[in-house]
Amino acid sequence: MRQAGMIEAVETKTDPTPFSSDVANAVLNRLTFGVVVVDEAARILSANEQARLYLDVGDGVLDEAGRLAAEIGFESETLRRRIAAAAETGRSDAALLRRSRSAKPLVILIEPAPALTGERAVLVTIREVGRASPRVAERARQLFHFSPAEAEIVARVVQGLDTAEIAAERQVSINTLRVQVASAMVKVGVHRQAELVSVLSSVDMLD
Template sequence: MINEDIVSEIYESAAFPPLWSSVLQRLMRLCDADAGVLHTVNDAGIAHHATAGPVAELYASASARELIRRSVRVGRALTQSPAGFASDRDLATESELREDELYSRHLRPLGFHFAVGTVIAVPTGDLLVMGFLRGEDGPFDRHAVHRLNTYRRHIARAALVAHRLGLRAARTQAEALATIGIPGAVIDGAGRVLAANHEFEQLAPRVRFDAAGRLSLATKEADQLLHAALTAAAAGAAEEVNSIPLAGLEAAPPLVLHVVPVRGVANDIFRRAAALVVVTAVAMPKAPLREVLYGLFDLTPAEARVAAALVRGGSVESVAAATGVSTETVRTQLKSVMAKTGTNRQTELVLLLSGAQLPERSG
């Protein structure tokens, strides 16, 4: 018999992600499991997860996350049991499980020998994986699988509800930026654009979307920086904003893209927003240049002082003399400034910070 309280909590979790751990705990009791997990997975890896029981350290291991992502059981679950839960013994032979590094290197050292799970494809293109683990009490039998399957359709519907809520929230966030004149887009962990305002779309061709809806940038260096920033945000490894410069075009100023990681309840298992990308045009400001540089490129006060002096016509030697430090120290600070602004030469840096057009690089 279905428990309506569990059903209600499943749908509530779609709108309030912290409840997923409670849902996992309640389903654990139904199937006599010792731990429960819920995560999304795509080509970029495991994006978000919720756990119950002594299994959180599994997701703290990069090697474990990669083994989970590549698990043959995920693919088999989609083809052999596309509409239900299945035990690991239903999807793999005992010899295959013994050779599975996820089991030998991670699950069994944690005391888990048996698993049951399901895979649900959600409209973002991600796969939602819910699984339960057990110690040495034997595999999950058909009665345990049946009890879990009683709730599977509600879990799948909750995924659709949360997906729609997430897209609506992404659109609202992007349009809110537009009301104050800021180009902005909400990006998922695979680099796909969930929502972008009109101002952001008008930045083409420097900002582009490919056939799969992934965000890319016109220059190779900037695109590599964007990819690294989004990958870090998707993995939860980005601790702060990343700033990425883009060269100016004729009659168009240089730009700086700020990749802001999405954190906490702002994200969840289904919604998949990994980062907010907002764009600032670079022009000689009316406000004090050093203070503006702090925000644009995440420069330290010393780095901003060096950059501002160079824009006003100074040299490494004059900055060193004015600040009472060695020329080697100033060159080290300048090197850091150029790394953060994506420039290779001092002339490029001055052109960028003065709002002039950067020369296009070949390759």
């Protein structure tokens, strides 16, 4: 019997508000890079507007009878093999794809994402080398407590510059630069430069 003045706690359940596909599409279309969801055979399941800009004109990547392909024909086999491997093993990968309209290749990040469809789906993100936001250094410094030098260096790595170019730009030795990149990887908790690029490419996703 409940005593007078006592407050009874009643457990209630609230059904979560369904996340509208229109809202999801609006968010994806605000991303500053292309996003394509494919299955293990590289069949295109979905693509945001930025990805469609590349696919529709065949700029580095294209829609080849419903399958994701590289503009440079022989690179398609490698791309599809990496997609299949990501779906099979659950491991991420990265690649550079050349383009006929630009000297700068596309950075392709391949991430297994079975939760999206319940099957062996793979999320493929497409970025232009050198197009990283100028805010990457600032946000990376805040998130991972980089030193100012580390933040600037990793921002340039995300932009697609190689070690020699960054060392020449900053007037330091390649060995010094490698030590700073290694220090940044430790702070982020990754072991490969491709993983570092993948993480840091995500710190400034929206326009």
